[in-house]
Amino acid sequence: MSAMPRLDWDALTDEAVELLSTYLRIDTTNPPGHETRATQWLGELLAAEGVPFRTYARHPDRASLVATLPGDGSRGRPLVLLSHTDVVPAEPAHWREEPLSGAVHDGYVWGRGAIDMKGMGVMQLMTLLLHRRLGLPLRRDLTLIAVADEEAGGTEGIEFLAEAHPELLACDFVINEGGMGAHETFGVRRPVFNVGVAEKGPLWLRLLTTGTPGHGSVPHGDNALERLVRALERVQRWERPFEQTPEVALYFERLHKNGVLTEAPSAGSLRVLAAQHPRVLSLLTNSVSLTSMTAGMKHNVIPAQAEATLDVRLVPGYDPARFIDQLRAVIDDPLVRIETVFEASTPISPVGTELYRAIERAVHDVMEDAAVAPSVSTGFTDSRAFRRLGVPAYGFIPVLLEPDANAGMHGNDERLAIDQLRLGMQILFATVREVCG
Numbered sequence: 001m002s003a004m005p006r007l008d009w010d011a012l013t014d015e016a017v018e019l020l021s022t023y024l025r026i027d028t029t030n031p032p033g034h035e036t037r038a039t040q041w042l043g044e045l046l047a048a049e050g051v052p053f054r055t056y057a058r059h060p061d062r063a064s065l066v067a068t069l070p071g072d073g074s075r076g077r078p079l080v081l082l083s084h085t086d087v088v089p090a091e092p093a094h095w096r097e098e099p100l101s102g103a104v105h106d107g108y109v110w111g112r113g114a115i116d117m118k119g120m121g122v123m124q125l126m127t128l129l130l131h132r133r134l135g136l137p138l139r140r141d142l143t144l145i146a147v148a149d150e151e152a153g154g155t156e157g158i159e160f161l162a163e164a165h166p167e168l169l170a171c172d173f174v175i176n177e178g179g180m181g182a183h184e185t186f187g188v189r190r191p192v193f194n195v196g197v198a199e200k201g202p203l204w205l206r207l208l209t210t211g212t213p214g215h216g217s218v219p220h221g222d223n224a225l226e227r228l229v230r231a232l233e234r235v236q237r238w239e240r241p242f243e244q245t246p247e248v249a250l251y252f253e254r255l256h257k258n259g260v261l262t263e264a265p266s267a268g269s270l271r272v273l274a275a276q277h278p279r280v281l282s283l284l285t286n287s288v289s290l291t292s293m294t295a296g297m298k299h300n301v302i303p304a305q306a307e308a309t310l311d312v313r314l315v316p317g318y319d320p321a322r323f324i325d326q327l328r329a330v331i332d333d334p335l336v337r338i339e340t341v342f343e344a345s346t347p348i349s350p351v352g353t354e355l356y357r358a359i360e361r362a363v364h365d366v367m368e369d370a371a372v373a374p375s376v377s378t379g380f381t382d383s384r385a386f387r388r389l390g391v392p393a394y395g396f397i398p399v400l401l402e403p404d405a406n407a408g409m410h411g412n413d414e415r416l417a418i419d420q421l422r423l424g425m426q427i428l429f430a431t432v433r434e435v436c437g
């Protein structure tokens, strides 16, 4: 690694706050997205500093942007800094600030997307601009990819790029969302930076039943809705075993090693933890949420069909077909049909790569007492498009959140502390120097 240049982090933080505030005011609420508004803004900033970029879009209103600072290639293929420009809708009535205000006060930048993930987008942009301004040597390309449509499945964003421009995904490593730091983990105060190495696999299922229609005054025992309710009751009573994957085991081991978990992780201690923390239970099991149910049209008519949707999340590496077989056995009714609506299991990104070690070093350089733990995300991200190709993609937004700030992601009062924006920039910059310098 080359020596770290001296930088004026106060001035850079001011600049980043200004950028984030502006970015949050650009309405990219998805649906409908309008992400081209964001790529235009990013494009103007890049053009002003002489960074080459291109935009890609299936629909003109939903562009994604790719900018590359070329390296000499002596360390391999590019490092990709990946972010999405869209945000989920917000309900202003429940916010202290206007969700699209980009307000700056009390040490925070407020707005929908501050954490998920325009804040990270700004850290990535600043990292790229710093390399350009300082003319820092790069031994591999440094590529910024800002995609549309992550929040609605990525059809117009990462999936479009993967399909129409697969060459853009040819790289050695990706840094994306899917892992964040926390001041406190399981009630223990200690800075821990989570590096997302795997994600639970979404398996969205629809259960369908049919029966004989009739008048509500004459029950006949072949009611589609009653059949569905019986099936759902069995699903809810189903006690699924703990499925401890090696990645989840490693996460808890690292937390133990760093003093966050006092007890060495065992089946018993994890069971206790899972009873207190729904997220832990989700990490250790194939989870099932009943999310909708549709049947009937009139108070006195027995419906001929009924359907329900299940949001199933499989532990990393679990075979969806195996789960569906188990579900079928639990429901134990051949008249209940199970349909797969969406399935996206992805391989795990190994720890111990050059990038993973660079992240560990960068974190320790900037914050000596912080721990780094490989984590598994219960949600899924655009990293899947890269993991599918065997490219290690890590979820690493290098900021430390307070426990209540976590609720801001997709919730109310989303905001990013200015000191965390600064910390995140420092760690990301140091990581990129480690991997590209």
Ligand SMILES: [Zn+2]
Pocket: 084, 116, 117, 150, 177
């Ligand atoms: Zn996100």
